[in-house]
Amino acid sequence: MSLMRITSPHTHGPARTSKVMQQVLLATLPGLLVLTHFFGFGTLVNVLWAAVLAIAFEALALTLRKRPLGFYLSDCSALVTAVLLGIALPPYSPWWLIAVGMASAILLAKHLYGGLGYNPFNPAMVGYVVLLISFPVQMTSWAPPRGAGELPGLLEALQACFVPASYDAVTMATPLDLLKQNNSLLVEDLWQANPQFGRWGGVGWEWANIAFLGGGLWLLYQRVFTWHAPVAMLATLTVMAALFYDGGSSASGGSPLFHLLSGATMFGAFFIVTDPVSSAVSVRGRLVYGALIGVLIYLIRVFGNYPDAVAFAVLIMNLAAPFIDQYTQPRTYGHTRHGGGS
């Protein structure tokens, strides 16, 4: 009889990476459903097409890198990237746009750096930014929400995606666009003048944000990530908005509540900022990381050239993450605060 020789520990906890990924996928569902409800099937088609591409690109990359397909595909990480990018893209995006985005995300941002765990940048956000810079027109035209225009059906959504030439897109500025372009109206008047605005943020946007918040809280409850980065991000965004609210004048940057419930705020806070691979690692590091993303989001939204800013803010902070790690090492047991044993 030969006995197995392995070193301790001999037992293992219940956590699995694929399970973590599946939980993340599950947590996006409420937001996805709300987006579909308010903007039609566009986002859903985005996500499904992106998922197909993700698996294809992942398999391609793994084959080229001579890695076992089943083992790596089963971690579901490519699917998470697909869903995140699919949600971030405007509904009714053409198939090639999504394909370019997914190729950038999976091949460029992920596998070129060594695959899962080795990417310094968030793959979905890299895909998003590549598209935003390359195809600004397609990337900034968002469908009108339910109530502000007629919603296309499922067939039209598929047509928009796969036969884009024959699809006549109807688009409308998003609330963040409107606020950015406004330079004469008080916030209150702007609200009155445009049907895209809802109770606190944009029509549909506010509910989508609340849905993503819900999904995020569930993930927190499931201990998939810790509260530090998302809470820090939302806190600094709120503070920045409060500082520059300006009483709702024509120069106002928008109220804190508007910023919390507009654009990709909650989606970013709970599904992008929490990406562990590309973020800072320690608890204090994640506080700093999240907080700076919140500040950057506000600065870019209000003072920059782009209406939304989660992708840029996250990528910039991805760059800074190793630096933050360097200065936020936790105090090890038996050490004094400033390093070294006492």
Place this chain on the structure above:
Amino acid sequence: MRKIHDFHGGVHPPENKHQSVRTAIANAGVPEELVLPLSQHIGAAAQPVVGVGDKVLKGQLLAAATGFVSVPVHAPTSGTVSAIEDRLIAHPSGHSAPCIVLASDGMDQWQDCVATADYRSVDRVALLDQIRSAGVAGMGGAGFPTAVKLAVKPEKHIQTLILNGTECEPYITADDIIMRERASRIIEGAQILAYLVEPDEIVIGIEDNKPESIAALQAAAQDTPVEIAVFPTKYPSGGEKQLIEILTGKQVPSGGLPADIGVVCQNVGSAIAVRDAIIEGKPLISRVVTVTGDAVAEPQNFEALIGTSMSYLLQKAGYQPEKNQRLIMGGPMMGFTVPDPNVPIVKTTNCILAPAATELPAPPPAQPCIRCGMCAEVCPASLLPQQLFWFAQGKEFEKAEQHNLFDCIECGACSYACPSNIPLVQYYRAAKAEVIQMREDAEKSEHSRLRFEARQARKEREEAEKEAKRAARKKAAQEKARLAAEQGEAGEDPIQAAIERAKAKKAAQVAGSGAEGGSELEKLEKAVVTIRKRLETASAKFEAAKAEGAEHVDALKLGVDKTSAKLAAAEKALHDWQQANPAANSELPSAAEPADAAQAAIQKAMAARAQDAARSPQEKAQDNLQKLESRLTKSEARLQQSRAANEEEKIIIALESTVERLREKVAAAKAELQDKETC
């Protein structure tokens, strides 16, 4: 109630303790053969004091401790030493090590034990020695010699004595069952330990998953100062550092010892071993071992002799080898697999775990680290395991050390929690081993570098000296040749030169004898002075005696006469010598008046003192400088000599430093002199 503190991190693996505590401790009996490794503890291995074929009694010393951090080994039963050889032992590396093999005679006959009923009447040092000679080593797992841990430096005041009854590892119940069944012995042991380290308080720490133990200890501790502290179950709260933080809120400084913060921590099993060693005089020859896992039919605890093979105990518990893939000594979190079921149990063996294949499945292949941070959340040392993994994988050991790799206690919580199944703690163990190896290598190479450089420098110096000598010789030869040529030109006869040289030599000899004569003269003078003094004393006595009309006047008279004769002889000798050496006579005026020699010496000394007093500080400094310079010259000469003789390096180094120091002194003296001159 004591305030219970929390520690960072921790995990809650399934406890699986209930299986093995259903029955009382069973006696495992005496196996036919016992294998006793000479090193069952941390520190130097013991040295055998018996030979093959020796008959030994139970409790007899087999191998003696070989240093301060070492413990002896005793015979667990009576029998014959059948071999002293390398045997496979229970060690993570699966290697063989020297063991004493004892064939049992089945009598189990004790040797005489020296019991100490009233330990309080015994000196602490003697008690510590008793614990040490009884072979007690930490029974919680690490096996640190207990007496060493208890030998607290007198300047360190111990506030808290902690007895560790935590047993946080899943499956293991050895401590649990002794706390249930032997609570009073633990309390007694605790009091002996308290007598030794004199703490302000004695606390036994237990996790709240052992209610029976808690009740038993509380009952046994009544009317004693021993406190029972209960805290929530969490792995690894039984780690010494974690337990100390739980009970005192203090952290042991990195690289330090618990005694540094006034804490001594001992396992409850060690407390019993100490108690038995003192009260009953019995050495540590058996312990309680949990045998558990789904591959044994009757999981239970055995009182087993040290050296019993694992397979013997497994059979007793109904081992089903077909179910079993690996045998673990210790628990599932920190235990290690053994290569063979026949390895013996040792003083630190608290558990034999034989899990079924489905119970503790083999680890699946590791997935990439996604830096989720679950490892950092559970790390009891507050490390960043994901970063350490990154550095260990990339062999960036310097960075790993910056991230406090060596504060890792290897509890395995990170590996347990990792969703990607990465064997994190295994990476750290490997990294630590590699860093230690690198340190040793670096130390070695640094040592060789210094040696090489010193050798190189010495060679260069020698070469330079040789070169200088060669040049000097060459110069001298040239000079000689030139002189010879000149003389040849002047037409001087070499014979004439030889005669002159001979003359010079003779002159020198005369001068030498003159110097010798000086000392001879002094001797004679001294003799004259001494005898004259003696004569004076004798005459005085004689006069006194004559005046008193004493009886021994005649004897005294004889003495005086004899002394005067001696004086005359001495004076004559002096006179003769002076006649023979007129030159010396003229040089030394005191010799002309030998009677006044002593007087003259005194005067000379007084004159010297007066002169010294009269001298200015400047002159003194000058004098000092001269002395130092002469010392320096001597030292330098000695150094040259040593180098030429190729003496040992350290001697040369010492000489070099002496020369260096003298040079400094000379420089200082010069500076002083200059100072004096300027002011």
